[in-house]
Amino acid sequence: QLQLQESGPGLVKPSETLSLTCTVSGGSITSSDYYWGWIRQPPGKGLEWIGSIYYSGSTDYNPSLKSRVTISVDTPKNQFSLRLRSVTAADTARYYCARLLVGAAEFAFWGQGTLVTVSS
Amino acid sequence: QSVLTQSPSPSGTPGQRVTISCSGSSSNIGSNDVYWYQQLPGTAPKLLIYRNNQRPSGVPDRFSGSKSGTSASLAISGLRSEDEADYYCATWDDSLSGPVFGGGTKLTVL
Numbered sequence: 001q002l003q004l005q006e007s008g009p010g011l012v013k014p015s016e017t018l019s020l021t022c023t024v025s026g027g028s029i030t031s032s033d034y035y036w037g038w039i040r041q042p043p044g045k046g047l048e049w050i051g052s053i054y055y056s057g058s059t060d061y062n063p064s065l066k067s068r069v070t071i072s073v074d075t076p077k078n079q080f081s082l083r084l085r086s087v088t089a090a091d092t093a094r095y096y097c098a099r100l101l102v103g104a105a106e107f108a109f110w111g112q113g114t115l116v117t118v119s120s
Numbered sequence: 121q122s123v124l125t126q127s128p129s130p131s132g133t134p135g136q137r138v139t140i141s142c143s144g145s146s147s148n149i150g151s152n153d154v155y156w157y158q159q160l161p162g163t164a165p166k167l168l169i170y171r172n173n174q175r176p177s178g179v180p181d182r183f184s185g186s187k188s189g190t191s192a193s194l195a196i197s198g199l200r201s202e203d204e205a206d207y208y209c210a211t212w213d214d215s216l217s218g219p220v221f222g223g224g225t226k227l228t229v230l
Binding site for chain 2 (some may be wrong): 113
């Protein structure tokens, strides 16, 4: 069974960079049918797609965050990572990593999510 | 403001049938498959319906999905207390070149 696990700091200061890593187990990140994505959910609010990456390194980003986001992949480690620059309190959210079917909104496997708070 | 608009939060008693709707446009629902997610309190979202009306293994047939034009619906029949959750629709948006979610609908089981 595929499993995803987010890791990274739970507290980030304003204007700094949020960095998270998602470790995939029970399957290969190099599967040709899937992208690997990040989704966030502010407290009490809905889901927002941040961006996705293919194992080759090809990326897609939400235009609303594109200027601040970088997603990278490390295939030998079966991991992919998120960096969100210049964070503010509005970036406080639970961040999920998930597997995304190519060209569809099918997120069949999710990590448990990690809460990141932006505060000084 | 979400790209997809979901109906207001419904409520129902055990055994009833409720419907949640999701409205989009030609660049998203109108040209792509719709997916539904169930998020129980304190947990990650779970895929409930894929490709408009297909249920993953383990999802009860009380849950059904449909799509027509630029709108989609999720129906839950034989309502149970454990169905109390947030429900999200999602689809691919050709203009965005990425997935988009509805704002979510909170289902209350009285």
